[in-house]
Amino acid sequence: MKKLTITTILLGSLVFSSCSKFLDVTPKAETTKDQLFSSEKGFRDALTGAYIQLKSGNTYGGSLMWGNIEYMARNWDVINNGNQALNNLVNANYADASVKGWMENTYADEYKMIASVNSILERIDGKKSLFTGENYSLIKGEALALRAFAHFDILRMFGQMPDNSGAAVYLPYVTEVTHEIITPIGFSDFAAKVLADLDAAEAIMKGKDPIQYYSLAELNPSPSSSAPPVVADNFYMYRQIRMNYNAVLALKARVYMYLSASDPANKVNAVKYAQMVLDAKDRTGKPTYRLGRESDRSLGDHLMSPEHITAVHIYNLESVANNTFGESGGLARSDFNIQDGYYYLNNLFPVAERTSDVRWKDLWSYKSSAPGYVMYKKFIQRTLQPILQVPLLRLSEMYLILTECATTKEEAETYYRAFCNEKGIPFPNGFNNSGWEADRKNKILREYVREFYAEGQTFFTYKRLNIATLPASWTASYYTGSAARYVVPKPDREINYNNK
Template identity: 70%
Template sequence: MKKIIISAILLGAFAVTGCNKWLDVKPVAETTKDELFKSQKGFRDALTGAYIHMKHSDAYGNAMMWGNIEFLARNWDVSSTANLAMNNLVNANYTDAAVRTWMDNTYAALYKIVADVNSILENIDIKKNIFTDENYSLIKGEALALRAFAHFDVLRMFGPVPDNPAATIELPYVQAVSSQIVEPIGFLPFTQQILADLDAAEILLKDTDPFVHYSRAELNPPSSMPPPYVVADDFYMYRQIRFNYYAVLALKARVYMWLSAQDPAQKANAAKYAQMVIDAKDHNGTPTFRLGRESDRVAGDYTMTPEHITALHVFNLNDIANNTFGEGGPLSRYDLNVSDGYYYLNNLFPVSERVSDVRWTGMWAYKTTPGATNYAMYRKFNQRSNAPFLQVPLLRLSEMYLVLTECAATKSEAESFYRTYADQKGIPFVNGFATSGWEADRKNKLIREYVREFYAEGQTFFTYKRFNLANLPANWTYVYYNGSAARYIVPKPDREINYHNK
């Protein structure tokens, strides 16, 4: 009898809080598939295991969020020249043994998430008769979306630059738990598999996801919703941080933007799905999501949770933030507190824009430790005492506005989308895009926005790769980042270890 490890159920440093009863899973070291999938609860537990695995330090609990991938984008400085391995990572020296280990571990972690959901998907149709209410559609839809999400980040990290997908770079799209190595496939077949999973997930979740019909206030405690929502079955809670219907739409927009680097016609699809997310409303006619703004920052909600389309709940996020970004934390920016046109933050956040930009005010602070006062700390994930904002975003509404801005065919249309976004974020945008060469101006502003908006969220490196950026835009007035195929294409493990099937 084949066994599958559900080690993700072991609650560790990035485990989800016990107040979410749908994640109140008893620790289980190992169980047979037959035993696990005898009941609806077993399928739920396996899905929970996939979510918890996403918070592993080699995945979105560090490396793919604020850790290694942000060093690849040069968003952090290495504070000690003695840290040779980290300097090698910053310089994309993928032959260094430590760097290779880090990258190989992330490759394995992403495929472990795939293995978790594949164990569900290969059993769920056989056991369809054990499910009640909408559980079959919800669990299968989420599992398909998670499989697509993990595979897409494998592609973005280890695949080719999308505007020139090399035929020689192939990756395995794994759809079953097996002891056999899955044959890798090329860029286009791989992306077709991603979209096929997302299409299927969209169909399953469109009419069954409670988040489509009810507000987050109604689905989260305390709630007066009738059964099966919340009262009789609290598995339906917290849909805004699950891979819900709108997360599927948002991920489709992201995937189509990646494809548009090679095929500009795909921008129409990206815009379609981004607009669907923006237009989403609950049964009261209230927008399901809204852009984060100054009032959120004042309330201590630095990650702007009203715009989270899907996220990870991290119960000890403030401890992680203090230990990672605080006075003694390893992640910071070297940036003299002067406007000299060279240092990174002075280019990213020009002094003329700092007064109103919610991504600057209260988000950055200079260290006070002697000898470290020129290092700036990032405070996005810091929490006030008893703050309820313990979420790490995976997809956000702000990205949908940037997608629409990039996909707009005319200057006025692009300005309309960007101005709506800029007004909420406190970005001065009085005169619109440049009259001459507006498309180049739009591109430069978009690249800057992706960096400012998603700092420490793992998106900067992927933005540079999608644009195949050799240097940062000229209007940044300094040379800090150099991109190339050697940097953008992270090598797969030398030996195709069967990470994804055990």
């Protein structure tokens, strides 16, 4: 029986698309690929296809956003206790056949998208003369950023512990479409390739991306707006749902923060890039992004879209959210009046903060169809002008990075207080004078859970910090972590074939 390897996945899954359809391309169909990449439009369509793959149900349109990855962090309860596969996922039983299948699908779909952007990157330099305006720089930069983004989440999910504890894990960093076997590499080399792609994307997009000049309102016009677009080509619009220049900076901040687990010196660059995102301004001098606040919540923008640095556009998010989180949806928690024995939500959102915290107000309510369970309404859409995008990188993460990396209590309090003031979190007296760094760590950890609930970041945060148990103040015994939980096994076919 033929063994399936990462090369098989790549060569068997090369997919491109326009906005309306996919064009399946096989390695033998060189004529078809040559036709696709014979015009600027072909490159645009291929990049659009990669973005469509980005929202696969196995990745950021489901499993890596609000689905499996959130069960792995125990942010959801299993409503139907008879669902043994989900129970196994929650308990990190990665040997279960269904769980293994889910993880393999995520692994494969990440590499499918990587294959698509690699096909762009292997041709674009030779076709530079085809491009008008800044499209060569934007398409190449976005493709590089997408490749880095997907590889980095493969590293966070399947890679070894970032503090270098436990066994080494080798993964393939794929930069070409080839029949040759891709040799897996270690953690440090893999991370260096992520950063190299991001460095290249930053360099080629700098000064070329409209998001460095125009406001989000100008680049994301309302459908009812009669004002002429600020850019002549709509390819330059809606930069919030593309891997734009600022998204590259934010992703670099996230990567360096993750790498600081083994080398604290990486915090210097985490701070550098997070601050660059905070300092981003439009042509009028106004900040490009701002933190989400009460006024957004009261208008029904529970996703806090003004702080989205980059996001995935999901045109049918209204129905997806209702079917996933609504009355008939399977994602829920069993708290408030104690069902799971832990009061998890009650401790995550203390009573004293609930009247003001925008992450709590109107976002949790009982499910009439499942007594005792509560549903989460972050993605449930408002009637007028729904926000049909789910965030991949947000400004709030940059504030938390700057708070966590601050070298003095006063500096940490400056960033965290600015964050709290917008989110509605009481923070009158600053961090505890005695053991302020421990207090900061506990608060930062809780903010990552509260702020990015159902956005796929809790598990990766726990892994970065090597969390064994949660702080006692919010139910220590509810969650237990270890390398066995945090390092998801690679698909069997990869382990067998590569012998690592």
